[in-house]
Amino acid sequence: MSAEADPFLAEHIHEALSRDQRVNAPELRITVEHGYVHIDGIVATEDRKRAIADVVGERWAALTLDDRTTVADFPPDGRIEVV
Amino acid sequence: MLRIAAVGDVHVGADSIGHLRSGFAHLADEADVLLLAGDLTKRGELAEADVLAGELRDLPVPIVAVLGNHDHESDQQRVLTQRLLDVGVRVLEGSSTVLEIEGVRLGIAGGKGFAGGFVGACATAFGEREMKVFANASMLTAAAMESAVRSLDTDVRVLLTHYAPIRGTLHGESPELYPLLGSYLFAELADRSRVDLIVHGHAHDGTEKGATPRGIPVRNVAQPVLRRPYAVYGVEPGRHPWQEPGERRADASVG
Numbered sequence: 001m002s003a004e005a006d007p008f009l010a011e012h013i014h015e016a017l018s019r020d021q022r023v024n025a026p027e028l029r030i031t032v033e034h035g036y037v038h039i040d041g042i043v044a045t046e047d048r049k050r051a052i053a054d055v056v057g058e059r060w061a062a063l064t065l066d067d068r069t070t071v072a073d074f075p076p077d078g079r080i081e082v083v
Numbered sequence: 084m085l086r087i088a089a090v091g092d093v094h095v096g097a098d099s100i101g102h103l104r105s106g107f108a109h110l111a112d113e114a115d116v117l118l119l120a121g122d123l124t125k126r127g128e129l130a131e132a133d134v135l136a137g138e139l140r141d142l143p144v145p146i147v148a149v150l151g152n153h154d155h156e157s158d159q160q161r162v163l164t165q166r167l168l169d170v171g172v173r174v175l176e177g178s179s180t181v182l183e184i185e186g187v188r189l190g191i192a193g194g195k196g197f198a199g200g201f202v203g204a205c206a207t208a209f210g211e212r213e214m215k216v217f218a219n220a221s222m223l224t225a226a227a228m229e230s231a232v233r234s235l236d237t238d239v240r241v242l243l244t245h246y247a248p249i250r251g252t253l254h255g256e257s258p259e260l261y262p263l264l265g266s267y268l269f270a271e272l273a274d275r276s277r278v279d280l281i282v283h284g285h286a287h288d289g290t291e292k293g294a295t296p297r298g299i300p301v302r303n304v305a306q307p308v309l310r311r312p313y314a315v316y317g318v319e320p321g322r323h324p325w326q327e328p329g330e331r332r333a334d335a336s337v338g
Contacts, residue, residue: 024094024126024153027287027307041287042307044125047098072093072102074311076109080086082317083280083300083324 009060013037016059022051028069040068085187085239085320086113088144090313091120091284092305094153095135103138106312111143114315115184119172120284120304121151121195121245128157132166140170145182147173149193151245151284175243177227179235187320190235193243194228196269196283197221200262201250225268232276238320240278244269245285251293252303253286270295277325279318297325 006012010032017039018026025048028041037056043049049069056065088110093103110117124131127150139146148167150160164174173180179192199206199221208218232242247253247265256264264286273281274297281299287307291314294300304314 021126024156027092029288044094044096045098045102048096048125072306074106074306074309076106076113076313077311078109078113079311080113080315080317082084082319083302 013056013060016055017052020051020055023048023055032063035064036066037063038066038068042072043069044072046071085184085189085318086115087118087241087280087316087318088114088116088313089118089120089282089302089304089316090306090309091151091245092122092287092307094122094125095138096125096131097134100134107142114144116182116189117142117144117146117313118191118241118243118282119146119148120243120282121149122153122284123148123150124154124163126156127154127159127163129159129162132159132163136166136170139167139172145173146171147175147180147191147243149175149243149245150195177224177231179231181235181237187239188237190237190240191243192228192231192235192240194224196244196246197224197266198246198263199266199268201265201267204262205267206262221266221268225266225272228269229272229276232272232278239318242269242273242278242281244281244283247283247286247289247303248273248281249293249295249301252283252289252291252301254290255288256286273299274325277323279323280316299324
């Protein structure tokens with residue numbers, strides 16, 4: 001079965017990105033369609049963002065990666081909410 | 084007013100030295116205490132524990148933390164906890180701590196928590212041994228947290244967890260995942276014990292603000308949700324969200 005025809009492929013990629021020690025990001029959202037793997041979410045560092053491409057490329061070279069993840073780099077806003 | 088800074092899911096690793104600390108540059112001006120809601124590391128390795136300890140060492144406010152599921156990945160959570168204790172971070176797991184801040188006694192109880200689901204879609208301790216172990220894990224951790232909350236005779240009481248206590252702060256996550264993201268047991272104990280604020284993490288695609296059935300504010304402080312280094316919540320001692328006219332906590336002399 002081709003990678004694209006595997007109906008469980010998104011979950012296999014999710015498992016790989018959860019368990020691979022370069023990434024360890026089970027929180028990422030993954031969809032596969034028309035030869036593309038779309039990955040969305042926030043990762044802590046540039047190294048981990050690069051590692052997503054490495055993991056997908058090593059195991060699913062036939063897929064084109066659409067990496068929509070962003071690296072956490074958030075400015076402070078000085079807000080306080082009274083609860 | 085107490086100013087409580089909080090953040091979770093910072094996922095510190097060997098590749099992130101300095102990232103966390105740089106976000107805390109204005110902490111002393113903005114907050115009286117910092118709460119860390121778990122998933123402090125990428126995979127709970129000792130090298131990551133050392134980086135995390137370095138990021139938190141000598142920060143200008145007291146720090147109280149719980150661990151998250153990522154912090155358990157390498158099964159080194161005891162060593163990670165000790166590293167945090169070594170740099171003055173108070174780490175809760177079914178336990179509590181009290182801080183006195185400008186004459187106000189702030190009690191914080193908490194622990195990692197666990198999964199299990201929410202009313203109407205919840206695991207129960209029935210059937211296979213594995214199912215009983217799963218469901219009982221939440222019940223046991225909730226019981227320990229409730230005992231910890233009830234031990235606090237303080238002006239303000241906060242419950243700090245990693246897993247979510249309500250559905251409300253999970254909006255944005257896939258509903259199929261809800262049973263893996265938290266348990267109603269933590270909201271139930273908070274409502275029963277009359278805490279003033281619940282802070283949790285874990286749900287990266289969730290929503291910051293929610294409330295328990297009794298109206299206790301719940302805040303999801305997973306950093307991907309906050310999109311800022313930390314949130315700051317102001318809590319007025321003596322003004323309790325759960326309080327009806329004339330009501331006092333049954334198990335405490337303050338309020």
